[in-house]
Structures are given as C-alpha cells and as structure tokens.
Amino acid sequence: MAELTMTAFLSLDGVMQAPGGPEEDTSGNFPYGGWLVPHADEDMGQVMDKIFEKAQAFLFGRVTYDIFAAYWPNFPDPEDLVASKLNSLPKFVASRSKTSFDWKGTSLIQDVAKEVAELKQQFSGEIQVHGSCNLAQTLMNHNLIDEYRFLIFPVILGTGKRLFDNVEVPFTLRLIRSSTTSQGTVVCVYRPAGSLETGSFALE
Numbered sequence: 001m002a003e004l005t006m007t008a009f010l011s012l013d014g015v016m017q018a019p020g021g022p023e024e025d026t027s028g029n030f031p032y033g034g035w036l037v038p039h040a041d042e043d044m045g046q047v048m049d050k051i052f053e054k055a056q057a058f059l060f061g062r063v064t065y066d067i068f069a070a071y072w073p074n075f076p077d078p079e080d081l082v083a084s085k086l087n088s089l090p091k092f093v094a095s096r097s098k099t100s101f102d103w104k105g106t107s108l109i110q111d112v113a114k115e116v117a118e119l120k121q122q123f124s125g126e127i128q129v130h131g132s133c134n135l136a137q138t139l140m141n142h143n144l145i146d147e148y149r150f151l152i153f154p155v156i157l158g159t160g161k162r163l164f165d166n167v168e169v170p171f172t173l174r175l176i177r178s179s180t181t182s183q184g185t186v187v188c189v190y191r192p193a194g195s196l197e198t199g200s201f202a203l204e
Contacts, residue, residue: 002123003146004059004116004139007051007130008163009036010152015160016133019153024067030160039153043181051149052085056125059109059116061132062095068130069103092119092127094135113142120144137166148173148190154183170196 009019018024018033026033060068068086075083093101094109101108109115116139119127129136129145139145173190180186 002056002120002125002127004120004127004129004144005051005054005147005149006136006139006145007048007128007149008136008151009131010150010163011035011155011157011160012152013156013158014162014164015157016131016163017160019131020067025063025161028160032157032160035155035157036153039155039181039183039185041181041183041185043179044151044183044185047151047179047181047187049081051128052082054126055085055089055128056123057090057092057119057127058086059092059094059119059127059129059132059135061135062093062098063134064131065091065093065095065101065103065106069101069106073103094132094138112138113144116142116144133161133163134166136163140171141166141168143169143171143192146191147176148188150186150188150190152186152188154185172196 008016010016017030018026019036020034022033024033072083072086078084078087087104089105091103091106092109093106094112099108112135129139172193172195174193176189176191178186178188
C-alpha cells in the first residue's frame with residue numbers, strides 16, 4: 001500500500017500561491033508570483049531531489065497540473081531527476097472541468113475521497129502531491145495524507161491562497177524532522193498525530 005505525501009512551498013503566513021513565477025497563478029489578482037525564487041539555493045534543490053527519488057506516482061490539482069505540464073515535458077535535460085520522474089511515472093489529476101490530458105501517463109480523478117483511497121491500494125512507495133492547494137485541502141478534510149513536507153520561506157505576503165483556509169476538521173501533527181537551508185528556508189516534515197486536543201493554563 002502506498003503512502004500519500006504532500007509537499008508544499010509556503011510563506012510564513014501560509015500562502016502557497018504562485019511561488020515559482022508571475023504567470024503561474026494570477027487568480028484573485030495575486031501580485032507576488034515568483035516570491036520563492038530569490039530564496040532558492042542548492043540546499044533546497046537537494047531536499048527536492050530526495051523527495052522526488054521516493055515517488056512512484058503523482059496526484060495533482062488541475063491548476064498545478066497545467067503549470068507542470070507546460071514546463072516539465074520541455075525541460076532541456078531529460079535525465080534530470082525531477083524531470084525524469086514527472087515525465088515517466090503515472091500522473092493523476094483531480095478535475096471537474098478538464099477530462100483529457102496531453103501529458104503522457106495522465107489519468108483523471110473525479111471522486112477524490114473514493115478514488116485516492118483506491119489508488120493508495122494500487123501502488124507501493126509514495127504517491128506524491130506537489131502544490132495543488134484546493135486538492136490538498138480536500139485530502140486533509142478526508143484524512144488521506146500520510147506525511148506533510150513543508151518548505152517555509154522567510155517571506156510574509158499578506159494575500160493569496162493559503163493552505164489551511166478551508167480545513168474543516170482541526171487536527172494535530174507530529175514533527176518528524178526539520179532542517180534549514182542556507183537562505184533561511186525551514187524544511188519541516190510532519191505526520192498526522194490525531195485529533196486536536198485543548199487544555200487550559202487557568203489556576204485551579
């Protein structure tokens with residue numbers, strides 16, 4: 001049985017919209033596309049290579065899929081680890097509006113809760129989610145994510161799509177490991193640790 005892992009690039013205030021370029025996702029008139037780029041470094045590249053090494057399949061939301069499909073099939077080095085994984089492994093896209101895909105190895109997912117649970121039974125290793133904010137929220141609400149990998153960059157954006165905006169059921173995570181890149185990006189790996197618990201510091 002596969003594990004479903006999620007990797008997200010986040011600002012300190014939880015925004016994950018358009019980290020890689022101005023044209024990635026301008027919805028909501030988002031003005032800060034490409035906010036990650038000045039903070040990318042060799043450490044970040046090594047982190048991402050280690051993540052992609054584990055992939056056996058990919059699951060995307062439609063917006064992230066369209067961004068990747070426009071870029072990675074045309075990457076100049078087909079032997080690059082990330083490019084080779086993305087171009088050769090099975091890809092699944094959760095979409096209500098798009099049903100045909102040109103990128104080789106792509107299949108449609110329509111019922112996320114049902115079909116993703118079935119996918120986890122069909123594969124071993126990791127099915128990886130990258131970006132895909134709306135899809136990630138749906139997966140969290142159905143408790144389908146086995147491991148979270150957050151790269152948290154030292155920027156505050158104040159606007160944009162936030163990963164946790166539409167989480168319906170609060171939950172707890174357990175930190176597995178963390179590290180920091182030369183540019184000050186904090187890499188945190190978490191696994192689910194059950195439902196939210198609360199307490200009080202009030203004096204008896």
